[in-house]
Amino acid sequence: MTIRVGVLGAGGRMGREVCRAVRAAEGLRLEVAVDPHNAGDTVEGVYVRSSHAELGPDDVDVMVDFTHPSAVYANVCDLLDAGIHVVVGTTGMTDEQLEDVSARADASSANAFVAPNFAIGAVLMMHVSQVIARYLPHVEITELHHDGKADAPSGTALRTADLIASAREDAPAPVMGEVIDGARGADRAGIRVHSVRLPGLVAHQEVLFGGEGQTLSIRHDSIDRSSFMPGVILAVRRVADAPGLTVGLEALLDL
Numbered sequence: 001m002t003i004r005v006g007v008l009g010a011g012g013r014m015g016r017e018v019c020r021a022v023r024a025a026e027g028l029r030l031e032v033a034v035d036p037h038n039a040g041d042t043v044e045g046v047y048v049r050s051s052h053a054e055l056g057p058d059d060v061d062v063m064v065d066f067t068h069p070s071a072v073y074a075n076v077c078d079l080l081d082a083g084i085h086v087v088v089g090t091t092g093m094t095d096e097q098l099e100d101v102s103a104r105a106d107a108s109s110a111n112a113f114v115a116p117n118f119a120i121g122a123v124l125m126m127h128v129s130q131v132i133a134r135y136l137p138h139v140e141i142t143e144l145h146h147d148g149k150a151d152a153p154s155g156t157a158l159r160t161a162d163l164i165a166s167a168r169e170d171a172p173a174p175v176m177g178e179v180i181d182g183a184r185g186a187d188r189a190g191i192r193v194h195s196v197r198l199p200g201l202v203a204h205q206e207v208l209f210g211g212e213g214q215t216l217s218i219r220h221d222s223i224d225r226s227s228f229m230p231g232v233i234l235a236v237r238r239v240a241d242a243p244g245l246t247v248g249l250e251a252l253l254d255l
């Protein structure tokens with residue numbers, strides 16, 4: 001059976017890449033493109049509409065959201081309430097918003113899948129970091145992104161910090177001593193997170209562990225947005241079979 005797919009944010013950097021990947025994927029059909037600021041254009045031969053308001057399960061099976069932190073929560077609520085499965089790549093939803101999305105998905109015939117990072121290498125970086133943190137609990141995260149990114153820290157950095165915090169048994173005492181506020185980065189679950197924003201970058205992260213007389217660093221670099229596409233396509237294929245809310249691509253992988 002062909003899965004009819006729609007893309008929210010179809011005119012953006014990620015949205016255009018998703019439209020291309022959906023068109024190229026077997027068993028998937030790009031049916032709908034939504035982007036209020038690119039309405040009237042076409043992306044991959046599909047007319048871009050300004051809103052998803054009129055859409056229902058008769059029109060589309062799965063909507064993929066790569067929009068903006070300020071828009072994603074309302075989009076996801078609308079889609080779940082309309083009975084349309086949703087795959088979310090947009091970062092920046094708060095923990096409270098995710099809790100509400102979970103409750104809405106439970107109450108809906110549609111499911112939600114949210115991943116802060118769809119690149120397999122990034123998922124492995126997070127997985128391995130949890131293992132390392134059990135032996136080297138002193139850790140800091142540096143994430144580096146292009147200067148068009150709207151949120152800091154990145155969703156991947158926040159997720160990595162949460163996973164490490166849940167995996168390590170002892171949280172070392174924080175080392176502060178800031179002469180200028182912010183010099184030690186942000187605090188997420190007791191882990192310092194540093195955000196770099198520069199043109200030329202795509203999406204990168206280093207998790208740096210320190211121990212007695214040694215350091216260990218794990219680094220992932222997305223050098224092209226195509227790195228996210230196999231994960232997005234996998235989630236589109238699987239979201240209908242994952243009841244409620246699922247968070248993280250690792251839920252679909254046998255790690």
Ligand code: NAP
Nearest residue numbers: 009011012013014035037066067071089090091116117118
């Ligand atoms: P982008 O180039 O700014 O694209 C976002 C697009 O969505 C823009 O065309 C924007 O229009 C449009 N838009 C804004 N509000 C909308 C709404 N309510 N409905 C439909 N479209 C709307 O951003 P991007 O680089 O593609 O990134 C998008 C999101 O994906 C960010 O949150 C980023 O962090 C995240 N991301 C996630 C992953 C992952 O693996 N999970 C990977 C890369 C990026 P305007 O620009 O005119 O506002």
